Amino acid sequence: MNNIPKINRLKPLRHLAWGALAIVVAASAGHLAWRTLYPSTEPARVVVTGEALIKSQFSLIDHTGQRVSELDYRDRWQLVFFGFTYCPDICPTTLSYVANILDLLGGDADHVAPLFITVDPARDTQEVMAEYVSVFHPQLIGLTGTEAEVASAAQSFRVFFEKRTDETAPDGYLMAHSGYIYLMTPDGKYEAIFLEGRETPETVAEQIQLRIEKENRS
Amino acid sequence: MNRRFLLAAALASLATPLAARPAMPLHDAPRRIPSPPFSDGEGRKLTLDNFRGKVVLLNIWATWCIPCREEMPTLDRLQGQLGGDDFHVVALSIDRAGLPAIRKFYQEIGIQNLTIYLAEDIRVQFALAVQGLPTTLLIGRDGDELGRLVGPAEWDSRKMISLFETVIAEERNP
Numbered sequence: 001m002n003n004i005p006k007i008n009r010l011k012p013l014r015h016l017a018w019g020a021l022a023i024v025v026a027a028s029a030g031h032l033a034w035r036t037l038y039p040s041t042e043p044a045r046v047v048v049t050g051e052a053l054i055k056s057q058f059s060l061i062d063h064t065g066q067r068v069s070e071l072d073y074r075d076r077w078q079l080v081f082f083g084f085t086y087c088p089d090i091c092p093t094t095l096s097y098v099a100n101i102l103d104l105l106g107g108d109a110d111h112v113a114p115l116f117i118t119v120d121p122a123r124d125t126q127e128v129m130a131e132y133v134s135v136f137h138p139q140l141i142g143l144t145g146t147e148a149e150v151a152s153a154a155q156s157f158r159v160f161f162e163k164r165t166d167e168t169a170p171d172g173y174l175m176a177h178s179g180y181i182y183l184m185t186p187d188g189k190y191e192a193i194f195l196e197g198r199e200t201p202e203t204v205a206e207q208i209q210l211r212i213e214k215e216n217r218s
Numbered sequence: 219m220n221r222r223f224l225l226a227a228a229l230a231s232l233a234t235p236l237a238a239r240p241a242m243p244l245h246d247a248p249r250r251i252p253s254p255p256f257s258d259g260e261g262r263k264l265t266l267d268n269f270r271g272k273v274v275l276l277n278i279w280a281t282w283c284i285p286c287r288e289e290m291p292t293l294d295r296l297q298g299q300l301g302g303d304d305f306h307v308v309a310l311s312i313d314r315a316g317l318p319a320i321r322k323f324y325q326e327i328g329i330q331n332l333t334i335y336l337a338e339d340i341r342v343q344f345a346l347a348v349q350g351l352p353t354t355l356l357i358g359r360d361g362d363e364l365g366r367l368v369g370p371a372e373w374d375s376r377k378m379i380s381l382f383e384t385v386i387a388e389e390r391n392p
Binding site: 086087088090092093096097099100132137196200201 | 314
Protein backbone atom coordinates (compact mmCIF):
# COMPACT_ATOMS: atom_id res chain seq x y z
CA MET A 1 0.00 0.00 0.00
CA ASN A 2 1.06 3.57 0.35
CA ASN A 3 3.87 4.36 2.61
CA ILE A 4 2.87 6.27 5.66
CA PRO A 5 5.77 8.44 6.65
CA LYS A 6 6.51 10.15 9.94
CA ILE A 7 4.36 7.93 12.15
CA ASN A 8 5.77 5.06 10.12
CA ARG A 9 7.13 3.14 13.05
CA LEU A 10 3.62 2.45 14.21
CA LYS A 11 2.86 0.62 11.00
CA PRO A 12 4.31 -2.79 11.94
CA LEU A 13 2.28 -2.68 15.10
CA ARG A 14 -0.77 -2.35 12.99
CA HIS A 15 -0.03 -5.63 11.27
CA LEU A 16 0.64 -7.31 14.56
CA ALA A 17 -2.66 -6.13 15.81
CA TRP A 18 -4.78 -7.43 12.99
CA GLY A 19 -8.27 -7.32 14.17
CA ALA A 20 -7.24 -4.04 15.65
CA LEU A 21 -7.15 -2.87 19.19
CA ALA A 22 -9.97 -0.81 20.44
CA ILE A 23 -9.99 0.41 23.95
CA VAL A 24 -13.25 1.27 25.48
CA VAL A 25 -13.01 3.59 28.38
CA ALA A 26 -16.16 3.38 30.39
CA ALA A 27 -16.14 5.84 33.20
CA SER A 28 -18.93 4.51 35.34
CA ALA A 29 -18.01 6.75 38.21
CA GLY A 30 -17.99 9.56 35.72
CA HIS A 31 -21.56 8.75 34.82
CA LEU A 32 -22.53 8.85 38.45
CA ALA A 33 -20.84 12.16 39.00
CA TRP A 34 -22.43 13.50 35.83
CA ARG A 35 -25.89 12.49 36.96
CA THR A 36 -25.26 14.21 40.24
CA LEU A 37 -24.24 17.40 38.54
CA TYR A 38 -26.95 17.35 35.90
CA PRO A 39 -29.86 15.39 37.27
CA SER A 40 -32.50 17.29 35.26
CA THR A 41 -33.45 14.43 32.96
CA GLU A 42 -33.54 11.92 35.77
CA PRO A 43 -36.65 11.83 37.90
CA ALA A 44 -34.87 9.75 40.52
CA ARG A 45 -32.18 12.06 41.76
CA VAL A 46 -28.87 10.52 42.69
CA VAL A 47 -27.58 12.17 45.80
CA VAL A 48 -23.96 11.74 46.68
CA THR A 49 -22.86 12.80 50.10
CA GLY A 50 -19.40 12.98 51.52
CA GLU A 51 -16.24 12.87 49.51
CA ALA A 52 -16.22 11.59 45.93
CA LEU A 53 -14.51 8.29 45.37
CA ILE A 54 -12.58 9.75 42.49
CA LYS A 55 -9.18 11.04 43.49
CA SER A 56 -5.98 11.85 41.71
CA GLN A 57 -3.31 9.39 42.75
CA PHE A 58 -0.67 8.03 40.43
CA SER A 59 2.98 7.34 39.79
CA LEU A 60 3.76 7.66 36.08
CA ILE A 61 6.40 8.85 33.62
CA ASP A 62 5.73 12.15 31.88
CA HIS A 63 6.53 12.71 28.20
CA THR A 64 9.88 14.23 29.08
CA GLY A 65 10.90 11.07 30.94
CA GLN A 66 10.41 12.30 34.51
CA ARG A 67 8.78 10.10 37.13
CA VAL A 68 5.83 12.10 38.44
CA SER A 69 2.95 11.78 40.86
CA GLU A 70 -0.09 13.92 41.65
CA LEU A 71 2.07 15.73 44.19
CA ASP A 72 4.10 17.27 41.37
CA TYR A 73 1.02 19.23 40.30
CA ARG A 74 0.02 20.42 43.77
CA ASP A 75 0.26 24.05 42.75
CA ARG A 76 -2.24 23.66 39.91
CA TRP A 77 -5.73 22.49 39.08
CA GLN A 78 -5.50 19.16 37.29
CA LEU A 79 -7.44 18.60 34.10
CA VAL A 80 -7.17 14.85 33.67
CA PHE A 81 -8.28 12.62 30.82
CA PHE A 82 -7.53 9.13 29.62
CA GLY A 83 -6.91 8.07 26.05
CA PHE A 84 -4.46 6.57 23.58
CA THR A 85 -2.57 7.65 20.49
CA TYR A 86 -2.87 4.47 18.47
CA CYS A 87 -6.22 4.53 16.70
CA PRO A 88 -6.36 2.11 13.80
CA ASP A 89 -9.97 2.95 13.01
CA ILE A 90 -11.38 6.07 14.62
CA CYS A 91 -9.21 8.65 16.36
CA PRO A 92 -10.72 10.53 19.31
CA THR A 93 -10.58 14.32 19.07
CA THR A 94 -10.22 14.80 22.82
CA LEU A 95 -6.71 16.21 22.63
CA SER A 96 -7.71 18.99 20.28
CA TYR A 97 -10.73 19.67 22.50
CA VAL A 98 -8.49 20.06 25.55
CA ALA A 99 -6.01 22.10 23.52
CA ASN A 100 -8.82 24.53 22.74
CA ILE A 101 -9.69 24.80 26.42
CA LEU A 102 -6.05 25.68 27.15
CA ASP A 103 -6.07 28.29 24.35
CA LEU A 104 -9.18 29.87 25.86
CA LEU A 105 -7.68 29.89 29.34
CA GLY A 106 -4.81 32.00 28.05
CA GLY A 107 -2.61 33.07 30.98
CA ASP A 108 -4.80 31.13 33.40
CA ALA A 109 -3.58 27.92 31.75
CA ASP A 110 -0.50 28.31 33.97
CA HIS A 111 -2.74 27.38 36.91
CA VAL A 112 -3.80 24.17 35.18
CA ALA A 113 -1.95 20.88 34.65
CA PRO A 114 -3.55 19.20 31.62
CA LEU A 115 -2.74 15.51 32.14
CA PHE A 116 -3.27 13.06 29.30
CA ILE A 117 -2.91 9.54 30.72
CA THR A 118 -2.58 6.74 28.20
CA VAL A 119 -4.47 3.49 28.71
CA ASP A 120 -2.27 1.82 26.09
CA PRO A 121 1.20 2.09 27.66
CA ALA A 122 2.60 -0.77 25.58
CA ARG A 123 2.33 1.38 22.46
CA ASP A 124 2.36 4.81 24.06
CA THR A 125 5.95 4.95 25.17
CA GLN A 126 7.43 8.18 26.45
CA GLU A 127 8.72 9.00 22.95
CA VAL A 128 5.37 8.40 21.30
CA MET A 129 3.63 10.53 23.92
CA ALA A 130 6.18 13.34 23.47
CA GLU A 131 5.63 13.46 19.73
CA TYR A 132 1.87 13.21 20.04
CA VAL A 133 1.20 15.86 22.69
CA SER A 134 3.50 18.32 20.90
CA VAL A 135 1.12 18.28 17.93
CA PHE A 136 -1.71 19.67 20.04
CA HIS A 137 -0.49 22.09 22.70
CA PRO A 138 2.87 22.94 24.29
CA GLN A 139 1.38 22.82 27.79
CA LEU A 140 -0.12 19.36 27.48
CA ILE A 141 1.49 16.72 29.68
CA GLY A 142 1.49 13.12 28.46
CA LEU A 143 1.73 10.39 31.11
CA THR A 144 2.58 6.73 30.63
CA GLY A 145 4.01 3.89 32.71
CA THR A 146 3.80 0.16 33.16
CA GLU A 147 0.48 -1.63 32.66
CA ALA A 148 0.17 -1.87 36.45
CA GLU A 149 0.91 1.82 37.00
CA VAL A 150 -1.61 2.87 34.40
CA ALA A 151 -4.22 0.49 35.79
CA SER A 152 -3.64 1.93 39.24
CA ALA A 153 -4.03 5.50 37.96
CA ALA A 154 -7.24 4.55 36.15
CA GLN A 155 -8.50 2.92 39.31
CA SER A 156 -7.99 6.11 41.31
CA PHE A 157 -10.20 7.95 38.82
CA ARG A 158 -12.62 5.02 38.75
CA VAL A 159 -12.00 4.73 35.04
CA PHE A 160 -12.61 1.31 33.63
CA PHE A 161 -11.00 0.24 30.38
CA GLU A 162 -10.50 -2.96 28.51
CA LYS A 163 -8.91 -4.03 25.28
CA ARG A 164 -11.16 -5.20 22.53
CA THR A 165 -10.11 -6.95 19.37
CA ASP A 166 -13.29 -6.38 17.42
CA GLU A 167 -12.60 -3.92 14.66
CA THR A 168 -16.03 -3.86 13.10
CA ALA A 169 -18.21 -3.53 16.18
CA PRO A 170 -19.64 -0.13 16.99
CA ASP A 171 -17.19 -0.01 19.88
CA GLY A 172 -14.98 2.11 17.74
CA TYR A 173 -17.69 4.70 17.82
CA LEU A 174 -18.23 4.43 21.54
CA MET A 175 -14.55 4.85 22.03
CA ALA A 176 -14.70 8.19 20.28
CA HIS A 177 -17.34 9.28 22.76
CA SER A 178 -15.44 8.51 25.92
CA GLY A 179 -14.23 12.04 26.36
CA TYR A 180 -14.60 12.39 30.11
CA ILE A 181 -12.42 15.11 31.47
CA TYR A 182 -11.89 15.39 35.20
CA LEU A 183 -11.19 18.65 36.94
CA MET A 184 -9.34 17.94 40.16
CA THR A 185 -8.44 20.42 42.88
CA PRO A 186 -4.78 21.30 43.41
CA ASP A 187 -4.73 18.79 46.29
CA GLY A 188 -6.01 16.04 44.03
CA LYS A 189 -9.66 15.94 45.06
CA TYR A 190 -12.55 15.57 42.67
CA GLU A 191 -14.07 18.87 41.57
CA ALA A 192 -16.03 18.44 38.33
CA ILE A 193 -16.44 16.39 35.21
CA PHE A 194 -16.73 17.68 31.67
CA LEU A 195 -17.76 15.80 28.60
CA GLU A 196 -16.49 16.44 25.10
CA GLY A 197 -19.31 17.22 22.73
CA ARG A 198 -21.62 18.09 25.61
CA GLU A 199 -19.93 21.28 26.70
CA THR A 200 -18.16 23.76 24.53
CA PRO A 201 -14.52 24.47 25.35
CA GLU A 202 -15.72 27.98 26.25
CA THR A 203 -17.95 26.60 29.01
CA VAL A 204 -15.18 24.42 30.40
CA ALA A 205 -12.67 27.28 30.34
CA GLU A 206 -15.16 29.54 32.15
CA GLN A 207 -15.82 26.89 34.79
CA ILE A 208 -12.10 26.55 35.43
CA GLN A 209 -11.54 30.31 35.47
CA LEU A 210 -14.32 30.81 38.02
CA ARG A 211 -12.57 28.41 40.37
CA ILE A 212 -9.16 29.97 39.85
CA GLU A 213 -10.61 33.42 40.61
CA LYS A 214 -12.42 32.15 43.67
CA GLU A 215 -9.23 30.63 44.95
CA ASN A 216 -7.29 33.83 44.32
CA ARG A 217 -9.84 35.82 46.33
CA SER A 218 -9.72 33.55 49.35
CA MET B 219 -24.82 -26.60 16.22
CA ASN B 220 -26.51 -23.30 16.58
CA ARG B 221 -23.86 -22.18 18.98
CA ARG B 222 -21.13 -23.17 16.60
CA PHE B 223 -22.74 -21.08 13.90
CA LEU B 224 -22.94 -18.08 16.20
CA LEU B 225 -19.31 -18.48 17.10
CA ALA B 226 -18.30 -18.69 13.45
CA ALA B 227 -20.32 -15.59 12.70
CA ALA B 228 -18.75 -13.77 15.62
CA LEU B 229 -15.27 -14.76 14.48
CA ALA B 230 -15.99 -13.69 10.92
CA SER B 231 -17.10 -10.28 12.14
CA LEU B 232 -13.77 -9.85 13.91
CA ALA B 233 -11.86 -9.78 10.68
CA THR B 234 -13.88 -7.95 8.07
CA PRO B 235 -11.43 -6.25 5.76
CA LEU B 236 -11.97 -2.58 4.96
CA ALA B 237 -13.05 -3.31 1.40
CA ALA B 238 -15.80 -5.67 2.50
CA ARG B 239 -17.54 -3.07 4.64
CA PRO B 240 -20.85 -1.60 3.53
CA ALA B 241 -20.71 1.56 1.46
CA MET B 242 -21.50 4.87 3.06
CA PRO B 243 -24.74 4.80 5.10
CA LEU B 244 -27.28 7.37 3.90
CA HIS B 245 -29.80 9.17 6.11
CA ASP B 246 -33.53 8.59 5.63
CA ALA B 247 -33.94 12.27 4.90
CA PRO B 248 -31.40 14.99 4.07
CA ARG B 249 -30.24 17.03 7.04
CA ARG B 250 -29.55 20.73 7.13
CA ILE B 251 -26.05 21.41 8.37
CA PRO B 252 -24.18 24.59 9.22
CA SER B 253 -20.87 25.13 7.51
CA PRO B 254 -17.76 25.81 9.53
CA PRO B 255 -15.60 28.51 8.00
CA PHE B 256 -12.47 27.17 6.34
CA SER B 257 -9.80 28.22 3.90
CA ASP B 258 -7.86 26.76 1.01
CA GLY B 259 -4.09 26.49 0.60
CA GLU B 260 -3.96 30.09 -0.67
CA GLY B 261 -5.77 31.40 2.39
CA ARG B 262 -9.06 32.10 0.56
CA LYS B 263 -12.00 32.09 2.97
CA LEU B 264 -14.62 29.52 2.11
CA THR B 265 -17.73 27.80 3.41
CA LEU B 266 -19.64 24.85 2.03
CA ASP B 267 -21.84 27.39 0.19
CA ASN B 268 -18.98 27.87 -2.25
CA PHE B 269 -19.64 24.34 -3.49
CA ARG B 270 -23.40 24.65 -3.96
CA GLY B 271 -24.52 22.89 -7.10
CA LYS B 272 -22.02 20.08 -6.68
CA VAL B 273 -22.29 16.87 -4.77
CA VAL B 274 -19.55 17.16 -2.14
CA LEU B 275 -17.72 14.48 -0.21
CA LEU B 276 -16.47 16.27 2.90
CA ASN B 277 -13.71 14.31 4.63
CA ILE B 278 -12.59 15.63 8.01
CA TRP B 279 -9.08 14.53 8.84
CA ALA B 280 -5.76 15.43 10.46
CA THR B 281 -2.16 14.40 9.89
CA TRP B 282 -1.98 12.84 13.39
CA CYS B 283 -4.80 10.46 12.49
CA ILE B 284 -3.33 7.31 10.99
CA PRO B 285 -6.52 5.90 9.42
CA CYS B 286 -7.06 9.33 7.83
CA ARG B 287 -3.58 9.21 6.30
CA GLU B 288 -4.17 5.74 5.01
CA GLU B 289 -7.44 6.47 3.24
CA MET B 290 -6.21 9.73 1.70
CA PRO B 291 -4.86 8.13 -1.52
CA THR B 292 -8.30 6.62 -2.13
CA LEU B 293 -9.88 10.09 -1.81
CA ASP B 294 -7.26 11.47 -4.19
CA ARG B 295 -8.10 8.82 -6.79
CA LEU B 296 -11.82 9.41 -6.26
CA GLN B 297 -11.38 13.13 -6.99
CA GLY B 298 -9.36 12.18 -10.08
CA GLN B 299 -12.15 9.98 -11.29
CA LEU B 300 -15.32 11.91 -10.39
CA GLY B 301 -14.15 15.43 -9.55
CA GLY B 302 -15.55 18.19 -11.77
CA ASP B 303 -18.72 20.23 -12.22
CA ASP B 304 -20.88 17.61 -10.53
CA PHE B 305 -18.71 16.31 -7.75
CA HIS B 306 -15.92 17.54 -5.50
CA VAL B 307 -13.91 15.99 -2.69
CA VAL B 308 -13.23 18.43 0.13
CA ALA B 309 -10.52 16.92 2.32
CA LEU B 310 -10.76 19.31 5.26
CA SER B 311 -7.84 19.16 7.68
CA ILE B 312 -8.27 20.23 11.30
CA ASP B 313 -4.54 20.21 11.99
CA ARG B 314 -3.43 22.71 14.58
CA ALA B 315 -0.02 22.47 12.93
CA GLY B 316 -1.56 24.22 9.92
CA LEU B 317 -0.71 24.33 6.22
CA PRO B 318 2.95 23.24 6.39
CA ALA B 319 2.02 19.90 8.00
CA ILE B 320 -0.65 19.28 5.36
CA ARG B 321 1.61 20.30 2.45
CA LYS B 322 4.34 18.00 3.72
CA PHE B 323 1.96 15.06 3.93
CA TYR B 324 0.41 15.76 0.50
CA GLN B 325 3.92 15.78 -0.95
CA GLU B 326 4.99 12.64 0.87
CA ILE B 327 2.13 10.57 -0.48
CA GLY B 328 2.11 12.25 -3.88
CA ILE B 329 -1.38 13.76 -3.94
CA GLN B 330 -2.41 14.51 -7.52
CA ASN B 331 -5.98 15.73 -7.45
CA LEU B 332 -6.95 16.98 -4.01
CA THR B 333 -6.94 20.62 -2.97
CA ILE B 334 -5.73 21.63 0.49
CA TYR B 335 -8.44 22.83 2.86
CA LEU B 336 -7.90 23.81 6.47
CA ALA B 337 -10.27 24.70 9.30
CA GLU B 338 -10.09 25.48 12.98
CA ASP B 339 -10.55 22.13 14.72
CA ILE B 340 -13.12 23.20 17.28
CA ARG B 341 -15.30 25.03 14.73
CA VAL B 342 -15.57 21.83 12.68
CA GLN B 343 -16.07 19.57 15.67
CA PHE B 344 -19.01 21.59 16.97
CA ALA B 345 -20.59 22.69 13.69
CA LEU B 346 -20.69 19.14 12.35
CA ALA B 347 -20.78 17.16 15.62
CA VAL B 348 -17.51 15.40 14.90
CA GLN B 349 -15.94 13.43 17.75
CA GLY B 350 -13.75 11.01 15.92
CA LEU B 351 -11.55 11.07 12.83
CA PRO B 352 -11.94 10.38 10.03
CA THR B 353 -15.54 11.52 9.65
CA THR B 354 -16.86 11.84 6.11
CA LEU B 355 -20.08 13.54 5.01
CA LEU B 356 -21.84 13.19 1.70
CA ILE B 357 -23.43 16.55 0.89
CA GLY B 358 -26.06 17.16 -1.79
CA ARG B 359 -26.07 19.94 -4.37
CA ASP B 360 -28.19 22.14 -2.08
CA GLY B 361 -25.83 21.74 0.87
CA ASP B 362 -27.77 19.15 2.89
CA GLU B 363 -26.05 16.18 4.52
CA LEU B 364 -27.17 13.00 2.77
CA GLY B 365 -25.02 10.51 4.63
CA ARG B 366 -22.11 10.12 6.99
CA LEU B 367 -19.41 7.58 7.71
CA VAL B 368 -17.25 7.62 10.84
CA GLY B 369 -14.05 5.66 10.27
CA PRO B 370 -11.97 5.01 7.19
CA ALA B 371 -13.10 3.58 3.87
CA GLU B 372 -11.85 2.72 0.42
CA TRP B 373 -13.37 5.76 -1.26
CA ASP B 374 -12.56 4.77 -4.82
CA SER B 375 -13.98 1.27 -4.55
CA ARG B 376 -16.51 0.29 -7.22
CA LYS B 377 -19.23 0.25 -4.58
CA MET B 378 -18.48 3.80 -3.50
CA ILE B 379 -18.09 5.14 -7.03
CA SER B 380 -21.46 3.74 -8.05
CA LEU B 381 -23.06 5.21 -4.93
CA PHE B 382 -21.69 8.65 -5.77
CA GLU B 383 -22.67 8.32 -9.43
CA THR B 384 -26.20 7.45 -8.38
CA VAL B 385 -26.41 10.46 -6.05
CA ILE B 386 -25.01 12.72 -8.79
CA ALA B 387 -27.61 11.42 -11.26
CA GLU B 388 -30.51 11.62 -8.81
CA GLU B 389 -29.66 15.11 -7.68
CA ARG B 390 -29.37 16.29 -11.27
CA ASN B 391 -33.05 15.49 -11.99
CA PRO B 392 -35.02 16.18 -8.84
